Amino acid sequence: MSCYMEEVFTYRMEAEMARREEYESMTESLVLPIIEENKFELVDVEYVKEGSSWYLRVYIDKEGGINIDDCELVSRALSDLLDEKDFIEDAYILEVSSPGLGRPLKKEKDFKRSIGERIEIKLYRQIDKQKEFEGVLKSFDEDTVTITLDDGEEKTFERPAIALVRLALDF
Numbered sequence: 001m002s003c004y005m006e007e008v009f010t011y012r013m014e015a016e017m018a019r020r021e022e023y024e025s026m027t028e029s030l031v032l033p034i035i036e037e038n039k040f041e042l043v044d045v046e047y048v049k050e051g052s053s054w055y056l057r058v059y060i061d062k063e064g065g066i067n068i069d070d071c072e073l074v075s076r077a078l079s080d081l082l083d084e085k086d087f088i089e090d091a092y093i094l095e096v097s098s099p100g101l102g103r104p105l106k107k108e109k110d111f112k113r114s115i116g117e118r119i120e121i122k123l124y125r126q127i128d129k130q131k132e133f134e135g136v137l138k139s140f141d142e143d144t145v146t147i148t149l150d151d152g153e154e155k156t157f158e159r160p161a162i163a164l165v166r167l168a169l170d171f
Contacts, residue, residue, distance in 0.1 A: 023047045023056070023088055030081045031058055034074055040066070043099045044106055047092070054092035056082075059099040066098040105165045111140045118168035119147065123161050133157075134168050 024045045035042045043059035060066055060074055075096040082094065105111050105119065120134045135147035138154060145165060146156040 020047045026085070026087055027056060027058065027078075027082070030085065031074065031078050034077045035060060038062075038070070038073065040070065040074070043110075044104070047088075054090045056088065056092050056094050058094075058096045060096060061099055061103075071096045071098070102166045102169050105167070111137070111145075114167060115139070119165055120168045121145065121147065121157055121162055122164040123157065124163045125161065127157075127161075 024047050027047070028042065028045045031045065032042060039062065041061045043061050044057075045059075046055075046057045048055050048057070058074065058078065060070065062070065075094060078096065079094055082088070103110075105114055114137050117137055118134065119137045120132060123131045123133075125131070133147065133149070133155060135149040135155065137145070138148050139146045143159055144156050145159065145162065146154055148154050
């Protein structure tokens with residue numbers, strides 16, 4: 001690939017990321033009053049392309065768990081606001097759901113709530129010949145996440161190296 005083509009590709013990727021972040025931020029500002037009014041928690045908003053379709057996903061939670069009626073309530077209210085504001089250029093599918101059992105940890109409050117809990121970390125690249133680690137969340141800051149492995153060893157990961165952090169599923 002020529003330097004020019006690489007620059008164009010990089011520019012397009014950066015522009016798409018900025019657009020996604022803008023859509024997510026605007027959606028979050030629209031949905032927050034609905035969430036707060038109903039005493040729910042906003043877990044995450046994501047705008048992603050899967051196959052040829054765009055999805056605007058809103059993940060909500062509450063003490064005791066979210067049910068289908070809660071999702072429907074938020075979906076209807078948010079859908080009306082999204083139609084009114086009409087800031088998303090692409091055709092998309094709106095989904096409102098609970099974060100599920102393997103809830104990702106993304107925000108500071110997610111990490112705080114999960115101190116002492118078993119989590120799994122998936123990395124973009126291997127460290128010590130593996131990309132997945134599981135252990136108890138010991139600490140975190142804006143740059144790192146530290147877990148205690150089953151053998152008692154502490155392992156610290158740099159945030160940019162982490163593809164996913166979520167609560168571990170123990171069955």
